[in-house]
Amino acid sequence: MRETHVASFLEREKPDFLLLQEIKCEAHQFPGLAFKALGYDAVVVGQKSYNGVAILHRAPVELVHSRLPGMTEDDAHARYVEVRAAGLNIGNLYLPNGNSGGEAGYAYKLHWMAALRARASALLAEDADFILAGDYNVCPTDADFAPRALSAGDALIRPETRAAFNALLFTGLTEAMRALHPQETIYTFWDYQAGAWDRNSGLRIDHALLSPRLAERLVSVTVHKDERAKAQPSDHVPVTVELSGG
């Protein structure tokens, strides 16, 4: 994980919450002390080498889920953590890419998306205010990736992938970026390969979905593109979602 990049972002932007994906370490290896010095505690759902998610927070939070409900007990992937804080549920997700492991790997992605939709439905049924945000590994439309950045059969743009994403939205959620910026070309990820950053061959795969009352409080969505130009950057850049006080 890119500890110094994260620390400088916290220091500069001072978000109430920071949702991290692909921390790629177990919880005891997470660099909590550097963030603690800046006033942040962490809820960490880790795993050796791959996946892993964490939520950094300044005020106390209550852990709600450390696995996506509906996924089987033997699902070893650390891809979801949900906390309750500031009167809302915050779900941080790292949705399966779906391009590895053949058709079984892709089926896992679709299964995961179905479970996420079920979680959204359950939260709506509770009348909760909530946000489901993170790396969705989905380009919702052809406007969400640069020309030729992906091949036609890529799991990020397959029709079944987009149908599952739309099914999630159609439960009644609002995709924060497109609610405020419906037409702009916006990317949040640039591959390390093939000079993707230099050619601006990016993807928009990091999304924040808001429950109905939260959508009414949406003020701004900011992509911190400068982060990608730093030395040893992540291939994703941070996205800030600003909500008015509720």
Added chain:
DNA sequence: ATGTCAACCGACGGTTGA
């Protein structure tokens, strides 16, 4: 078909997943 990267495992380099 990738102009990449990091960690794995098992002993320096091929394999994996993104």
